[in-house]
Amino acid sequence: MPFTLATWNINSVRLREELVLQLLRDESPDILCLQECKSPVDLIPVAQFQALGYTHMVARGQKGYNGVAIISKLPLQEAGGEDYAALGHARHVAARLENGVTIHNHYVPAGGDIADRTVNAKFGNKLDYLTDMRDAYHALKPEKSILVGDLNIAPREDDVWNHKALLKVVSHTPIEVDHFGQVMDAGAWVDVTRQDIPLGNLYSWWSYRSPDWDAADKGRRLDHVWATTDISGAAHGSRVLRHVRGWDKPSDHAPVFASFDL
Structure with missing residues (x-):
């Protein structure tokens, strides 16, 4: 069953x-995974999505913060959601497709501004979340x-x-990268995006603080698509839709796409 999947911090x-x-009209992915929905589940605007054929959804939500959702043209069943690090946040939801593929949608804590858990509890929460993952x-x-x-x-x-300028900046510090690698190793995950695009600078996030994000191009690749080794060979067609960051009143993240033939 071929399908295209996208992930987007909205x-x-x-x-x-x-x-x-x-995005759904222009690109028509079969599955769209959203993070930072900032909405209770019952207030997610599903009617408009359903009108475009996205008649299936699993989600975890909370008012004003966090929140993850998987909306799909393909039938899927809810497959749980974990509260990693016991934060009480809606940061993970899973769904299973009819072909037996399970999709995990995560929104890992950002970690605040200081890369030191002794003075910044948010950074500690991030490391604990990754350890639990x-x-x-x-x-x-x-x-x-x-x-994703x-x-x-x-x-x-x-x-x-x-790289050198960001080694002490949250999201690229050695301790975070080490935790990230441990999560990958624990699940024998393959970085599908870099499998398909192995070389060159690649970003999915550009700060709102930059007055001209496109020209400055001070980006980071914070959004990811992974697959277990048994199906990673079926992945292809990865891309980052950079132009979406330039839409009117955008998210500071761009969608990341991958296709699978399973």
């Missing part, structure tokens, strides 16, 4: 409903699985605009 699904609809996937030993989301870490030197 930074409020209700505020940016029209942008989601534009590692332990969970080590125990689960996932198969036929895809993991805003993981809030740019692991490679060419995933950031300036």
